[in-house]
Amino acid sequence: MKAKSPTSNQVYFSESDIDYDELKNICSEETLKDNYPLSDSISNNVVIYDAKDFVSFVGNIEQEMKLKTEMHHVLENGPGVFVIRNLYSEDVIDQSNAIFEKIVEKESSSSNDHFASGTNTRIWNSFQKVALENADAFINYYSNDLVKIIAESWCGPNSQMTAQVNIVRPGGEMQKPHRDYHLGFQENEVVEKFPISVHRLSNYLTLQGGVAHTDMPLESGPTIVLPYSQQYDLGYLTWRDSEFGEFFNQYSVQNSMSKGDGIFFNPAIFHAAGSNTTNDFHRIGNLLQISSAFGKTMEHIDYIKIISHIYPYLLNHKTLSERLIENVLICATDGYAFPTNLDSDKNSDSKLQSMSMFELTKQSLLDSVSSKKFNSKLLEHQQVRLAG
16 A cells, blocks of 8 residues: 555545555553553553542542543553443343333334444334333433443533444354444545545544443453544545455454443444353443544434423432433433524523533423423523524
8 A cells, every 4th residue: 555644734544545564563562550540450552440549539530530531541641442341230220221122113114234244233213212112211320420421531521312223132242343434435536525624623523432231251242442442534535445354353342241331432442342142141242432522423313302391200210310310411412502593583681502402401390390391491592593
């Protein structure tokens, strides 16, 4: 391949500019535990955390900031990927798995993977489907404190959550190694039309994650990653190149996961779900895509339908703290006030934007507004924003 790196003069690039020597040099970096003091260990160049170590961090602004800062460094300039052990308790996972089974039974035809063929089963938009199937399961899952901290470490506050369940059956094939949404979902002839600044920007708009809903021994095919590859500017052009598959297989790594563990990575890191070579083991993962409040998510989420359904459960919930309820609201509502109609949606005296759905819902819960009145307020809120 032609050896040509992005320079201050060149703005547009094509497949002919891919440089595997540069990519190899980038991916040859070693991950040192001393650089990530909050980590539990380093495994195959991937940073490993344990959720049990951060129980005391939750609610402590200084400690949370310290953890978010370290995680951000992992995702940006470090290996680009970390695993967090014990992210979810087994009972929360089992509750969700029971809902997944119901949804799969309802959806008679299975959906295929974007990057693999075979017998895999997808539940698209598991996020919304679980909310409407069982509000308690949704609330228990998305009230997770560490998920909120992780999301904020890369996307900042009021991020947008989507999720898709991937069930990889015995014999399920390995995905083609790839980068993810946004530019990762475009063909190369489209990617070439974007200036290099957008290539760099794309990976800052989303955070990819996955939660193990079963144990994931290596033979079941947990996520395979190429640490540090998110630092290669031309990666959105590279993964479809004919030489790339061999390169990825030579330098990528894989770690087993236990039920309840989570993996999070920069969407620009080269990665792929592995092959399930077992005879009888069904690997289940809930894939989380967390988007900046300023961006657009991969799936359309009907926030009105979700929050209208779970609001009475939140209103009457006796065990969740205000903090945990806020964690749910961040996932289940739109936290950004735009786009809106600026003729009808007037700014307040104290800020440049009007109330978001998140703020409206949070205040309604604090004021113990009835479900009926809340639905009216929600409808009015949407009518004002969409008024023409």
